[in-house]
Amino acid sequence: MSVHRPTPHDSARLHVTGAARYVDDIPTPAGCLHLAFGQSTIAHGTITAMDLTAVRASEGVIAVLTANDLPHANDVSPSIHDEPLLATGTVHYVGQPLFAVVATSHTAARKAARLAEVTYDTKPAILTIEEAMAANSRFEEGPRVYTRGDASGAIDASAHVIDGVIDMGGQEHFYLEGQAALALPQDDGDMVVHSSTQHPSEIQHKVADALGLPMHGVKVEVRRMGGGFGGKESQGNALAVACAVAASLTGKPCKMRYDRDDDMVITGKRHDFRISYRAGFDHAGRVQGIEFVHYTRCGWAQDLSLPVADRAMLHADNAYFFENIRIESHRLRTNTQSATAFRGFGGPQGIVGVERVMDQIAHHLGLDPLEVRKVNYYAEMESADGGLSAPRAAAPLPPESILTKKKQVTPYGQEVTDFVLHGLTADLAARCDYEARRVAVAEWNAGSPVLKRGMAITPVKFGISFTLSHLNQAGALVHVYQDGSVALNHGGTEMGQGLYQKVAQVASGVFGIGLEQVRLTATDTSKVPNTSATAASSGSDLNGMAVLAACEALRARMADHLAAVRQGEPADVVFEGGLVRVGADEMTFCAAAKECYEGRVSLSATGFYKTPDISWDRIKGNGRPFYYFAYGAACSEVVIDTLTGEYKVLRTDILHDAGRSLNPALDIGQIEGGFVQGAGWLTTEELVWDDKGRLRTHAPSTYKIPAASDRPKVFNVALFEGDNPEATIHRSKAVGEPPFCLGISVLMALSDAVAACGAAYPALDAPATPERVLKAVMRVRGDA
Amino acid sequence: MSPAINFELRRRTFIAGTAVAAVTVGMSRKAAAQTAAPVGAESTTVFLTVNGEGRELTVDNRTTLLDALREHLQLTGTKKGCDHGQCGACTCTVNGTRVNSCLSLAVMHDGDEVETIEGIGAPDAMDPMQTAFVENDGFQCGYCTPGQIQSARAVLDEIRAGIPSHVTDDLTAEITITDAEIRERMSGNICRCGAYANILAAITQVAEDQA
Ligand code: FES
Numbered sequence: 001m002s003v004h005r006p007t008p009h010d011s012a013r014l015h016v017t018g019a020a021r022y023v024d025d026i027p028t029p030a031g032c033l034h035l036a037f038g039q040s041t042i043a044h045g046t047i048t049a050m051d052l053t054a055v056r057a058s059e060g061v062i063a064v065l066t067a068n069d070l071p072h073a074n075d076v077s078p079s080i081h082d083e084p085l086l087a088t089g090t091v092h093y094v095g096q097p098l099f100a101v102v103a104t105s106h107t108a109a110r111k112a113a114r115l116a117e118v119t120y121d122t123k124p125a126i127l128t129i130e131e132a133m134a135a136n137s138r139f140e141e142g143p144r145v146y147t148r149g150d151a152s153g154a155i156d157a158s159a160h161v162i163d164g165v166i167d168m169g170g171q172e173h174f175y176l177e178g179q180a181a182l183a184l185p186q187d188d189g190d191m192v193v194h195s196s197t198q199h200p201s202e203i204q205h206k207v208a209d210a211l212g213l214p215m216h217g218v219k220v221e222v223r224r225m226g227g228g229f230g231g232k233e234s235q236g237n238a239l240a241v242a243c244a245v246a247a248s249l250t251g252k253p254c255k256m257r258y259d260r261d262d263d264m265v266i267t268g269k270r271h272d273f274r275i276s277y278r279a280g281f282d283h284a285g286r287v288q289g290i291e292f293v294h295y296t297r298c299g300w301a302q303d304l305s306l307p308v309a310d311r312a313m314l315h316a317d318n319a320y321f322f323e324n325i326r327i328e329s330h331r332l333r334t335n336t337q338s339a340t341a342f343r344g345f346g347g348p349q350g351i352v353g354v355e356r357v358m359d360q361i362a363h364h365l366g367l368d369p370l371e372v373r374k375v376n377y378y379a380e381m382e383s384a385d386g387g388l389s390a391p392r393a394a395a396p397l398p399p400e401s402i403l404t405k406k407k408q409v410t411p412y413g414q415e416v417t418d419f420v421l422h423g424l425t426a427d428l429a430a431r432c433d434y435e436a437r438r439v440a441v442a443e444w445n446a447g448s449p450v451l452k453r454g455m456a457i458t459p460v461k462f463g464i465s466f467t468l469s470h471l472n473q474a475g476a477l478v479h480v481y482q483d484g485s486v487a488l489n490h491g492g493t494e495m496g497q498g499l500y501q502k503v504a505q506v507a508s509g510v511f512g513i514g515l516e517q518v519r520l521t522a523t524d525t526s527k528v529p530n531t532s533a534t535a536a537s538s539g540s541d542l543n544g545m546a547v548l549a550a551c552e553a554l555r556a557r558m559a560d561h562l563a564a565v566r567q568g569e570p571a572d573v574v575f576e577g578g579l580v581r582v583g584a585d586e587m588t589f590c591a592a593a594k595e596c597y598e599g600r601v602s603l604s605a606t607g608f609y610k611t612p613d614i615s616w617d618r619i620k621g622n623g624r625p626f627y628y629f630a631y632g633a634a635c636s637e638v639v640i641d642t643l644t645g646e647y648k649v650l651r652t653d654i655l656h657d658a659g660r661s662l663n664p665a666l667d668i669g670q671i672e673g674g675f676v677q678g679a680g681w682l683t684t685e686e687l688v689w690d691d692k693g694r695l696r697t698h699a700p701s702t703y704k705i706p707a708a709s710d711r712p713k714v715f716n717v718a719l720f721e722g723d724n725p726e727a728t729i730h731r732s733k734a735v736g737e738p739p740f741c742l743g744i745s746v747l748m749a750l751s752d753a754v755a756a757c758g759a760a761y762p763a764l765d766a767p768a769t770p771e772r773v774l775k776a777v778m779r780v781r782g783d784a
Numbered sequence: 785m786s787p788a789i790n791f792e793l794r795r796r797t798f799i800a801g802t803a804v805a806a807v808t809v810g811m812s813r814k815a816a817a818q819t820a821a822p823v824g825a826e827s828t829t830v831f832l833t834v835n836g837e838g839r840e841l842t843v844d845n846r847t848t849l850l851d852a853l854r855e856h857l858q859l860t861g862t863k864k865g866c867d868h869g870q871c872g873a874c875t876c877t878v879n880g881t882r883v884n885s886c887l888s889l890a891v892m893h894d895g896d897e898v899e900t901i902e903g904i905g906a907p908d909a910m911d912p913m914q915t916a917f918v919e920n921d922g923f924q925c926g927y928c929t930p931g932q933i934q935s936a937r938a939v940l941d942e943i944r945a946g947i948p949s950h951v952t953d954d955l956t957a958e959i960t961i962t963d964a965e966i967r968e969r970m971s972g973n974i975c976r977c978g979a980y981a982n983i984l985a986a987i988t989q990v991a992e993d994q995a
């Protein structure tokens with residue numbers, strides 16, 4: 001059985017030989033047409049005239065579609081129908097699709113799209129947080145507020161008080177494969193769509209509405225994506241719908257892929273946040289009361305911004321128990337791209353807010369930031385059924401006052417029953433020799449006027465489940481063929497996280513057969529219906545369980561039949577090592593499948609799973625939104641050049657909790673990749689809009705994505721051993737998003753290095769580009 | 785193991801259609817004398833040797849080598865990440881040297897030898913670098929992988945050929961294959977999934993096996 005083993009990715013051999021197909025690689029039938037959008041050039045205004053004569057006359061153009069040409073719904077929003085595919089009079093951001101060109105080639109379509117003459121009645125654009133607050137331009141009627149205790153009173157009564165503000169930028173997904181879709185018209189008006197999407201069912205839904213078809217008239221297929229990171233949860237809708245409408249109108253296959261610059265200009269990104277805070281604490285740094293105000297730029301349409309901002313609030317506590325806390329969240333509507341899902345879904349932003357507070361408290365008191373973090377940790381709890389099974393380092397006891405005073409409940413009412421960070425942090429600190437190295441760094445800094453080092457450990461506690469509870473469901477379809485080969489299908493999509501492989505491992509475990517006997521077929525809405533997006537790190541939790549249910553149903557049917565024929569007990573039938581044993585009889589799984597087929601046993605089953613024990617009232621901010629928490633911690637050391645602000649990450653050590661890992665190789669890959677992406681978000685990846693609302697960083701030439709040379713010089717990643725106390729698939733834990741937050745250790749290490757330059761607190765914003773680091777150094781030295 | 789490249793012989797200026805260029809690389813080939821033939825004002829017929837096979841194609845003069853491979857020759861293993869020479873997904877080898885095929889026009893390559901990921905190995909007959917990427921999980925989504933593998937092979941060749949990089953300390957000594965050298969030379973290939981640690985491990989493994 002291959003569960004918990006580090007087997008390579010299912011498509012490994014295809015990937016390394018270029019044989020793995022993505023949407024743009026699918027051979028297109030003859031006569032395939034290509035689409036491109038004409039885009040708004042202003043951030044806000046009404047279209048007074050749109051002259052498309054030159055576009056239509058351009059070489060190779062077959063058709064040009066505007067909002068008026070759409071036969072049915074003009075809507076690609078994943079939430080409240082506020083996002084038309086093509087603009088209807090008003091434009092809301094630079095890059096908004098106004099019309100679609102259908103032409104004989106990609107280049108012809110793009111060339112023609114530039115020839116439109118559009119005149120606008122320009123209106124003032126709301127671009128910044130200040131402008132949006134001043135204009136009260138927001139989603140929802142007012143700010144959301146979650147609160148417990150009396151934060152303000154507790155702060156005022158505290159011995160020490162700090163306040164401050166941190167700005168953190170957004171982030172471009174830069175999935176290496178850009179957005180793409182291919183629509184193929186079928187008999188009787190039906191449509192088949194290949195889309196690079198994390199959410200096939202939503203594409204199906206949106207395409208069906210756009211074509212005026214029931215959902216059964218549309219089939220969406222996704223074999224794999226070249227990266228998604230949340231950017232393909234809703235942002236693929238426009239391409240798929242445009243292609244489907246064009247295919248339906250022309251009767252020809254239609255394909256669309258965004259050129260990279262268009263992709264960056266048109267699609268939404270991670271939400272940028274400003275978080276202001278005030279905290280009161282005692283001499284040990286123990287927080288008595290804390291207040292956060294989150295301001296987030298959601299862009300022009302609602303998309304998934306509400307649950308993103310909610311999740312930021314739900315992670316405002318990160319790993320810390322706050323008795324008195326108030327979190328206020330403003331979801332601001334601005335004339336920019338509609339910000340969307342991105343790995344962590346608001347969680348990382350909330351966590352950066354509280355990690356900044358911990359860092360500043362430590363600076364204020366002159367304490368080691370790790371000590372401040374530890375005194376505020378939730379208490380370590382034993383779970384009811386006897387605790388975590390794996391041996392682990394003895395955890396230091398949490399501070400007295402926390403243990404005895406309060407039940408360890410999050411600000412939103414969920415009890416924290418699986419907290420492992422005391423032991424995990426101690427283990428990490430020992431592995432990376434934290435204390436001795438901190439001393440060494442301080443000594444080194446004392447003798448180094450120009451270069452300064454800094455070091456920080458930051459923890460993460462990340463809630464796993466969709467906060468919209470009904471999304472926490474999954475289906476699977478499993479066939480055993482008469483030759484013993486097994487085909488699986490489930491609702492999850494593969495974007496590099498190794499979901500297909502993990503799920504195949506689950507199936508091979510149930511039937512006791514090798515992975516080569518199991519084949520995962522492309523995610524397909526006609527095989528498994530009503531799927532949730534592969535998001536919220538939930539892919540293997542949900543789909544693994546659904547596949548497990550289907551496989552177990554099939555195995556039970558096979559066991560019943562094989563036992564009945566031999567007058568044995570079904571419970572005694574063993575599936576192992578490619579063999580099936582019934583009493584004294586032994587046969588290959590292949591022979592067993594054949595025998596069951598001949599015995600007229602149904603060898604196809606569906607499986608279904610819904611996450612138990614979750615409930616959530618997002619308005620009150622109360623419930624048990626998460627099935628469990630995933631934990632981790634990272635220690636990073638950096639060196640900065642105080643003359644230029646440039647820096648290097650010298651070393652990072654990570655210890656991360658993946659429960660009982662389904663596949664350690666894939667999980668470690670996710671952790672490293674998550675860290676690199678998280679560190680990129682907070683250091684080099686800077687999005688810049690000009691005062692006209694134009695995104696000026698719309699290619700990797702101006703938007704700096706971490707390269708091989710940016711990765712820490714020394715990089716140690718280990719899995720924290722231990723089962724998930726919740727009954728997840730083979731006691732594993734989700735691993736897609738939580739490690740992203742480990743990148744925060746780099747930001748805090750930079751802050752530590754800057755703090756070595758003078759007495760003031762660095763108050764380093766993110767991304768901490770060399771310019772920002774240099775400014776912070778000057779501030780701390782008092783020369784700014 | 786691929787032999788070290790003799791850059792003296794193979795380096796060439798990209799003068800499309802000169803007889804010199806064609807002869808330098810295509811000695812034994814019948815088409816060696818062929819030159820790029822303009823077809824009207826905007827198109828040209830070029831002859832390329834792609835993965836050892838002669839291919840003649842007529843392309844718009846503005847067609848990149850990448851589009852020629854993907855759209856005209858259906859060799860979709862070479863990926864398009866940015867189309868601007870900034871991500872490395874389109875890396876392939878021309879006359880033994882790695883290039884960003886999105887930054888090069890097909891008509892500049894008349895008579896050239898192009899090797900794509902498909903020419904390096906197949907799923908059932910992988911090149912050592914491909915095997916190492918599988919063994920070390922040197923990818924996640926796989927989209928950057930063909931380009932990474934092309935670059936990885938070239939990086940080892942370049943180091944062996946004595947071509948210094950930004951991080952080479954001693955320009956007169958033989959260059960040693962270090963982590964820093966490999967990382968510096970691989971920094972033109974973005975992996976958004978962040979599989980760098982494993983990519984590095986794969987390259988190191990091949991370098992050691994070949995040492
Ligand atoms: S596609 Fe050529 S470098 Fe990105």
Ligand code: FES
Nearest residue numbers: 924926975976977
């Ligand atoms: S594996 Fe996804 S970009 Fe490298």
